[in-house]
Amino acid sequence: MERGYWIRSKPVYSTLVWQQQANAHIVLVEGSAGGLAAMKLFQQMHPEHPTKVLYARNPVVQQDLSIPLSKVVPDALLMFETTEESLVAFEAHLSSACMGLRIYVAGSERFIWQMAQMADKYGIDDSDIIKELVGTLARPIYCVHCKTISYEAHTNIKKCDGCGKQLFVRDHFSRRLGAYMGLMVDAEDPGQIPSIEEIYP
Amino acid sequence: MSTFKVVVSNIQQITPLIKQFSFIREDGASFPPFSGGSHVVVAMNINGRLHRNPYSLMGSPQAPDAYHIAVRLQEHSRGGSAYLHHEVKVGSQLEITYPNNLFALDKRARKHLLVAGGIGITPFMSQIDDLIRTKANYELHYAYRSQDHAAFTSALKEKCAERVHVYVESEGLSIDLKALLSKQPLGTHVYVCGPNAMVVALIETARSLGWPENHIHSEQFLAPPSGEPFKVKLAKSNIEVHVPAEMSMLEAIEAAGVDAPYSCRGGACGRCELEVIRTDGVLVHQDHYLSEADKAAGKKIMPCVSRAKCQSLEINL
Ligand code: FES
Numbered sequence: 001m002e003r004g005y006w007i008r009s010k011p012v013y014s015t016l017v018w019q020q021q022a023n024a025h026i027v028l029v030e031g032s033a034g035g036l037a038a039m040k041l042f043q044q045m046h047p048e049h050p051t052k053v054l055y056a057r058n059p060v061v062q063q064d065l066s067i068p069l070s071k072v073v074p075d076a077l078l079m080f081e082t083t084e085e086s087l088v089a090f091e092a093h094l095s096s097a098c099m100g101l102r103i104y105v106a107g108s109e110r111f112i113w114q115m116a117q118m119a120d121k122y123g124i125d126d127s128d129i130i131k132e133l134v135g136t137l138a139r140p141i142y143c144v145h146c147k148t149i150s151y152e153a154h155t156n157i158k159k160c161d162g163c164g165k166q167l168f169v170r171d172h173f174s175r176r177l178g179a180y181m182g183l184m185v186d187a188e189d190p191g192q193i194p195s196i197e198e199i200y201p
Numbered sequence: 202m203s204t205f206k207v208v209v210s211n212i213q214q215i216t217p218l219i220k221q222f223s224f225i226r227e228d229g230a231s232f233p234p235f236s237g238g239s240h241v242v243v244a245m246n247i248n249g250r251l252h253r254n255p256y257s258l259m260g261s262p263q264a265p266d267a268y269h270i271a272v273r274l275q276e277h278s279r280g281g282s283a284y285l286h287h288e289v290k291v292g293s294q295l296e297i298t299y300p301n302n303l304f305a306l307d308k309r310a311r312k313h314l315l316v317a318g319g320i321g322i323t324p325f326m327s328q329i330d331d332l333i334r335t336k337a338n339y340e341l342h343y344a345y346r347s348q349d350h351a352a353f354t355s356a357l358k359e360k361c362a363e364r365v366h367v368y369v370e371s372e373g374l375s376i377d378l379k380a381l382l383s384k385q386p387l388g389t390h391v392y393v394c395g396p397n398a399m400v401v402a403l404i405e406t407a408r409s410l411g412w413p414e415n416h417i418h419s420e421q422f423l424a425p426p427s428g429e430p431f432k433v434k435l436a437k438s439n440i441e442v443h444v445p446a447e448m449s450m451l452e453a454i455e456a457a458g459v460d461a462p463y464s465c466r467g468g469a470c471g472r473c474e475l476e477v478i479r480t481d482g483v484l485v486h487q488d489h490y491l492s493e494a495d496k497a498a499g500k501k502i503m504p505c506v507s508r509a510k511c512q513s514l515e516i517n518l
Contacts, residue, residue: 022411023383099385100411123311123388128413 007171013112013133016041016104023100025051026093028115030083030107031058033135035065037106042072052093053077056086056111083111087118094122106132110140110151113178126175137200141169142179149179157185157196166193169200204244205232209293210267215352218274219320220286221259223267224297232265237328238304238392238420241268242466244296247280247288250448251455254281255422255465257394258300259326263334268297271352273320275424303470304392304420306331311388313339316376316403318395319346322353324420325394329360340364342381344395347371378406392418422467425449426487428508434515435459436478441513450504454518461504461518468506475516477502482511 016037018025025047029038038053053076055069070077080086094101103124105115112133116126139153141160148162153169160167160182167182174181186192207224215221226232235258245252256270275282289295304324306313313332315325322343332339341361345351348369357365368374382391382403391412393403400419407417427447433454434441444453451473454461464472468488477484477500486496488503495501502509502516 019411021409024411094387097387098383099387099389099407099416100383101387102411123309125309125413125415128415 007173009173009175010171011109011131011173011175013131016106016130016132018044018047019102019130022047022049022102023098024049025102025104026090026097027051027053027104028056028086028090028107028111029053029105030056030086030111031135032063032065034106034111035063035069037132037134038069039065039072041104046073051076054080054086054089054093056080056083056107058083058107058111083114087114090115090118091121094119094124097122103129104132105129106134108136108138109133110138110178113140113175116175117178139169139200140179141167141182142174142177143167143182145184149177150182153180153182154198154200155196156199157193158182204296204298207268207295207297209289209291209295212289212291215271216350218350219271219352220274221269221271222285222289223269224295225267227294232268233299234265235262235300235327236302236305237262237331238306238324239300239302239327240304240324240422240465241270241300242298242464243270243281243285244298245281245284245289247284250280251452252281252284253452253463253466254424255467257304257323257327257420259323261330262327263330268300271320271323271326301464301470303465304328304394304418306337306392307390307416307418309388310390310416311338312386312390313337314381314385314389314391315339315341316378316381316391316393316395316399317341317343318393318399319344319350320352321393321395321399321420322357323394325392326353328392329357333360340366342366342368342376344368344370344374344376344399378403379410382407382410382412390416390418392420394420397421420469421489422465422469423487423489423506424467425452425506426508428485429510431482431509431511432513433509434513435518436515437518444508449506450502450508454504459518463505466505468503471503473503473505475502475504475518476500478515478517480509480511480514482509482514484509484514 105112112131141150141153143160146163150161165184168185170181172181206227210225211223213221240255240257242253242255259269272285274286430446442453442457444450464470471490485508487506
């Protein structure tokens with residue numbers, strides 16, 4: 001990667017911090033790392049406004065934080081096994097929410113952008129969501145050839161789940177698709193695949 | 202700046218203080234369509250001095266047979282509104298700029314909440330046409346002092362039916378901003394136009410309730426405030442211009458025959474920004490455009506409304 005070079009489309013993530021000016025809060029977290037981000041948030045304080053926490057326990061649970069979380073925010077916590085269930089609950093919440101709801105998300109990029117896309121459906125821009133990337137750097141990849149999105153790209157080159165082409169994982173990110181662009185790596189020299197390395201652990 | 206030569210085709214007294222003026226083009230051609238919320242700048246030659254005031258366009262933006270503006274007679278008019286009210290007659294000729302929009306509806310909004318105070322209703326008169334035509338979800342909250350000031354209320358009730366909410370202050374009604382802004386569905390955008398106190402209160406209430414900045418829209422054209430006279434040195438044109446107390450810096454520069462950029466002439470758009478080279482005094486910023494940091498840095502000035510308290514000011518023009 002070239003030094004000092006910055007791709008504008010690449011999202012920048014921060015740390016979850018309560019927004020003081022608010023009407024209500026919703027915190028969406030994924031897995032143990034996300035659960036920890038929520039725990040850290042409640043270490044800052046318990047906000048005075050109505051607050052909900054949607055915890056998707058998700059993939060391989062190393063450490064299940066549902067017990068400590070349920071101790072910290074017993075009345076605010078909703079627990080789900082998968083992102084999909086969490087999304088359904090999030091949508092239900094959005095459809096009846098009022099302006100002033102602050103949205104906080106902590107999880108993988110796949111999770112963050114699934115939530116951002118749902119918020120977008122309700123007229124909330126992703127720039128107004130506080131996002132923390134935790135757990136994994138795995139990238140969702142959009143195949144520019146067959147338009148399939150493959151998830152869990154941990155390596156610089158990944159086989160497309162749709163067309164099977166070897167895709168080079170780029171830094172260009174589409175907010176609309178919630179994925180990085182993937183381009184066939186051996187388009188010029190068929191069969192010439194550079195070495196595959198794990199760079200998104 | 203491109204302009205139209207227009208003829209006043211109709212004048213209507215809407216309230217004791219508000220007149221509506223309709224313009225047609227002098228060359229008989231039709232006007233271009235515009236987007237709801239647009240304004241034009243009307244140029245008036247008053248006793249040999251050129252005045253230019255911005256006014257919102259009203260009426261249908263789609264097929265404008267004529268352009269319409271509503272003008273409130275200002276108590277401390279610097280000439281513009283008094284001139285339009287007292288001197289301009291049907292058949293009078295004026296010059297107006299092409300429409301420009303600093304108060305456009307946000308297409309991503311799931312609901313539009315329009316809040317107007319007094320004559321601040323004017324930009325909404327065209328926006329409402331756009332909202333009705335696109336079948337958008339909207340609500341209009343319109344506050345004014347007394348029934349005497351009920352400009353356009355019946356027209357609005359006819360157009361917007363139950364979507365318009367009227368608050369007559371003399372009858373003890375006012376908009377409860379906090380209550381209104383706390384119960385808007387997610388994805389709502391709010392638009393406010395009216396007296397300064399109302400605009401400021403709305404923006405602050407929305408912010409404190411957690412509305413993101415990009416969901417809050419306001420329009421406020423300031424009349425150039427008067428102040429102490431001072432001198433401006435125009436570095437590029439190499440001339441010195443005297444700015445009298447009751448003239449804006451922009452007007453004084455124009456009167457000296459120098460073309461300076463402008464659009465809203467009300468401290469809102471940023472188009473007139475000039476670079477300050479040096480001053481022996483302080484800048485008196487009065488615009489809504491520059492950030493606090495820019496204002497403090499003193500390197501930029503909006504000459505349509507801002508002035509300087511100094512002996513001389515040098516700008517890069
Ligand atoms: S002309 Fe718009 S800010 Fe001066």
